[in-house]
Amino acid sequence: MEAASLVFIINIIGAGLRTGTPLLFATTGELLTERSGVLNLGVEGMMLVGALAGFAVSYNTGNPWVGVLAGMLAGGVLSQLHAFVTVTLRGDQVVSGLALTFVGRGLTAVLGAPYVQIRDIPTLPTISLPFLESIPIIGPLILFPLFGNQNVVVWLGFLLTPFVAFYIARTRSGLNLRAVGEYPAAVDAVGMSVAKLRYFYIFIGGVLAGLAGAALSLAITPLWIEDMTAGQGWIAVGLVIFAQWNPWRAALGAYIFGALRRLPLDLQSVPWLPFASNPILGVWLSMIPYLFTIVALMLTSNARSRKRMGTPAALGIPYVRGERGL
Amino acid sequence: MKKRTLWTLLVAMTALLFLLAACGGGQAEEAPAEEPAPAEEEMPAEEAPAEEEMPAEEEAAGGETLTVQGFAGEQTVTIPTVEEGMTNVAFVYVGPIGDGGWTYAHNQGRLYLEENGDNIHTAYLESIPEGADAERVIRSLARQGFDVIFTTSFGYMDPTATVAEEFPDTAFIHLTGQKKNDTNFGNVMGAMEDMKYLAGMVAGAKAAEDGSNRVGIIAPFPIAEVIRLSNAAALGMRQTCPECEMDIRWIFTWFDPVLEREAAESLLDDGATVIITGADTPGPVQAAGDRGFTGLAYDSDNACVGLEDVCLGVPYWIWGPVYLDIVEQVQAGTWVPEDFYGEASDGMLGFFGFMEGQEPYPSVPESVIPEVQDMLDKMLAGDFTRFDIFTGPINDNQGNVVIPEGTTLTQSDLEGLSQGYMDAFGIEGREACTICMDYLVEGFTPTAEIPPLD
Numbered sequence: 001m002e003a004a005s006l007v008f009i010i011n012i013i014g015a016g017l018r019t020g021t022p023l024l025f026a027t028t029g030e031l032l033t034e035r036s037g038v039l040n041l042g043v044e045g046m047m048l049v050g051a052l053a054g055f056a057v058s059y060n061t062g063n064p065w066v067g068v069l070a071g072m073l074a075g076g077v078l079s080q081l082h083a084f085v086t087v088t089l090r091g092d093q094v095v096s097g098l099a100l101t102f103v104g105r106g107l108t109a110v111l112g113a114p115y116v117q118i119r120d121i122p123t124l125p126t127i128s129l130p131f132l133e134s135i136p137i138i139g140p141l142i143l144f145p146l147f148g149n150q151n152v153v154v155w156l157g158f159l160l161t162p163f164v165a166f167y168i169a170r171t172r173s174g175l176n177l178r179a180v181g182e183y184p185a186a187v188d189a190v191g192m193s194v195a196k197l198r199y200f201y202i203f204i205g206g207v208l209a210g211l212a213g214a215a216l217s218l219a220i221t222p223l224w225i226e227d228m229t230a231g232q233g234w235i236a237v238g239l240v241i242f243a244q245w246n247p248w249r250a251a252l253g254a255y256i257f258g259a260l261r262r263l264p265l266d267l268q269s270v271p272w273l274p275f276a277s278n279p280i281l282g283v284w285l286s287m288i289p290y291l292f293t294i295v296a297l298m299l300t301s302n303a304r305s306r307k308r309m310g311t312p313a314a315l316g317i318p319y320v321r322g323e324r325g326l
Numbered sequence: 327m328k329k330r331t332l333w334t335l336l337v338a339m340t341a342l343l344f345l346l347a348a349c350g351g352g353q354a355e356e357a358p359a360e361e362p363a364p365a366e367e368e369m370p371a372e373e374a375p376a377e378e379e380m381p382a383e384e385e386a387a388g389g390e391t392l393t394v395q396g397f398a399g400e401q402t403v404t405i406p407t408v409e410e411g412m413t414n415v416a417f418v419y420v421g422p423i424g425d426g427g428w429t430y431a432h433n434q435g436r437l438y439l440e441e442n443g444d445n446i447h448t449a450y451l452e453s454i455p456e457g458a459d460a461e462r463v464i465r466s467l468a469r470q471g472f473d474v475i476f477t478t479s480f481g482y483m484d485p486t487a488t489v490a491e492e493f494p495d496t497a498f499i500h501l502t503g504q505k506k507n508d509t510n511f512g513n514v515m516g517a518m519e520d521m522k523y524l525a526g527m528v529a530g531a532k533a534a535e536d537g538s539n540r541v542g543i544i545a546p547f548p549i550a551e552v553i554r555l556s557n558a559a560a561l562g563m564r565q566t567c568p569e570c571e572m573d574i575r576w577i578f579t580w581f582d583p584v585l586e587r588e589a590a591e592s593l594l595d596d597g598a599t600v601i602i603t604g605a606d607t608p609g610p611v612q613a614a615g616d617r618g619f620t621g622l623a624y625d626s627d628n629a630c631v632g633l634e635d636v637c638l639g640v641p642y643w644i645w646g647p648v649y650l651d652i653v654e655q656v657q658a659g660t661w662v663p664e665d666f667y668g669e670a671s672d673g674m675l676g677f678f679g680f681m682e683g684q685e686p687y688p689s690v691p692e693s694v695i696p697e698v699q700d701m702l703d704k705m706l707a708g709d710f711t712r713f714d715i716f717t718g719p720i721n722d723n724q725g726n727v728v729i730p731e732g733t734t735l736t737q738s739d740l741e742g743l744s745q746g747y748m749d750a751f752g753i754e755g756r757e758a759c760t761i762c763m764d765y766l767v768e769g770f771t772p773t774a775e776i777p778p779l780d
Contacts, residue, residue, distance in 0.1 A: 119632025
């Protein structure tokens with residue numbers, strides 16, 4: 001019984017790591033964009049573009065890594081549309097972000113049509129670590145089932161979070177990033193370009209969203225299907241708020257979310273647990289990301305909770321030199 | 327002045343975008359040349375009116391636009407226009423036509439209709455949310471002058487019924503519901519349970535060959551249709567493998583690639599070696615294949631393209647002939663609305679790998695092929711129907727008798743038309759079920775259960 005429950009838990013955590021990875025990429029990207037003061041609701045669109053570009057290029061070149069690069073680039077390029085509208089034209093960030101999602105969905109629907117029937121594409125490799133099994137006790141029980149056969153993108157995710165956390169907190173460029181999101185006038189005053197910085201971090205956000213999409217279409221669910229992200233871009237937007245703009249919490253949130261989607265499936269096979277007492281099943285589970293997003297948006301629209309949550313002070317506000325405020 | 331410059335820029339940018347999108351469309355049409363995908367070639371880019379547009383975008387010449395609440399917040403839908411002098415047929419789809427599943431199969435039916443019918447013009451709207459938005463979309467189509475409107479998801483039932491009242495001269499056909507009227511509103515469904523029974527037969531034989539004796543099935547929603555199809559699969563499985571057990575995962579969605587795949591992983595972790603999916607994507611088959619096992623996909627005949635080695639078959643829909651039949655009757659003025667429930671012998675169902683001109687996939691156990699082929703032939707000839715599948719004695723998975731020996735379920739029983747259900751949806755003129763479809767048959771593991779629908 002104990003061994004069985006350990007296997008049960010390990011299965012769920014393992015699935016959380018696997019399916020949480022695309023979310024982690026997208027969430028981290030959106031986090032960086034938002035730390036620079038720009039809200040980009042186009043994550044879903046950029047993920048789709050990244051997923052299709054990754055899939056198509058991997059199919060046509062035979063190299064999944066070229067596909068990943070193409071996916072990242074495609075996400076980055078699409079994001080520059082948002083940068084142009086919100087930074088150069090100082091347009092409304094919410095409207096522009098939504099538009100980006102529509103563009104991404106529409107574009108991939110049309111361009112992706114010939115790829116719907118293609119399934120045998122070069123995918124990203126799984127990294128086998130058989131030596132983990134030889135570590136006494138925890139090896140075969142925990143380490144190997146969790147890490148022994150994970151896709152390479154999962155490991156990429158493990159590396160990304162510490163890197164981004166270090167970058168934001170400990171580097172000169174990270175300081176600039178925080179400054180442009182908190183008090184862009186100061187950045188302007190020392191002679192740096194607010195616009196350039198924001199363009200750059202919107203691009204990085206797009207690149208990571210594109211990577212998230214490519215991770216889906218080349219590793220986690222290696223298929224191209226219209227709308228295959230099925231709302232994950234929105235979950236990423238919500239997770240940034242849950243993470244309070246902290247990359248470690250973003251990673252935690254992404255993995256928890258992945259595990260939360262697997263948990264109710266596995267609970268269905270637990271004999272002593274009837275459905276009636278399985279509260280996170282069904283519509284409630286499918287509602288979580290959206291409830292999450294609504295609550296998060298409510299929290300951040302209020303000035304006091306904004307401050308408490310650690311929202312970048314200039315988030316959502318276009319920068320105009322000399323204008324009062326931020 | 328400044329504001330005007332900004333606007334000019336914005337408009338120019340939008341225009342550029344659409345130019346880009348249009349170029350993209352061109353590429354999409356070229357691409358099939360390298361990978362044969364005949365269906366896509368027939369789809370001219372301008373026939374995809376439901377494509378989302380930027381909210382700021384002004385309406386192009388042609389139909390009316392509507393804003394509906396889609397997956398990603400609001401989306402703009404352009405109502406297509408009719409062609410004078412032709413029979414105009416519109417389709418409302420719940421998913422994208424590129425889903426490779428349910429909506430894809432319907433769109434194949436639409437293309438068939440356009441190709442094989444006389445003087446027929448078709449148009450479609452994809453990814454239309456069920457409910458109030460659907461009603462506005464359907465009403466706009468009717469107002470636009472479409473002669474026949476097909477709505478292809480259960481949740482369009484009430485919206486279609488409402489609009490049908492308002493436009494008595496338009497024919498409305500709803501799919502997978504139970505409502506109709508006497509003049510211009512009918513419904514269509516088919517006995518997919520036949521094909522799922524065959525899927526179960528193949529799956530059982532394969533699980534026996536694997537030595538696991540365990541089949542896993544992915545069930546989208548706890549509704550009568552899904553329960554019926556899952557039960558048919560379990561009964562089929564028991565035909566070829568009396569010792570086999572079927573495990574089940576409810577996923578509460580028709581389309582979510584990651585969740586569908588995780589459901590398969592969950593079943594595989596619990597010892598299943600054959601996965602049957604009732605949802606839209608072939609991801610579960612892929613998941614099984616990645617572990618060296620096999621699976622069966624659903625919905626459209628192309629679902630297992632590229633997965634031939636690990637796929638055992640696909641129960642699929644053939645909508646074209648049914649559509650054509652209805653539209654031709656409308657053209658001739660002889661169409662009378664009905665509760666049409668097609669059988670395999672009506673030509674609307676297929677089991678890929680065993681239909682005429684098809685070869686069973688290489689992983690299908692040799693020994694079971696003649697048995698499955700034989701059963702399929704009987705079904706196509708009308709000698710074995712859904713009523714034969716659901717004839718007693720059949721127990722539930724707790725060992726209680728649900729269908730006594732010699733008893734055959736009625737159509738209402740199969741559709742789970744309880745009095746409560748009919749009251750809730752306002753369905754009239756149908757008999758209530760007596761042995762309602764609310765049980766899992768013997769063959770499912772004793773711990774399998776049907777969750778509440780909430």
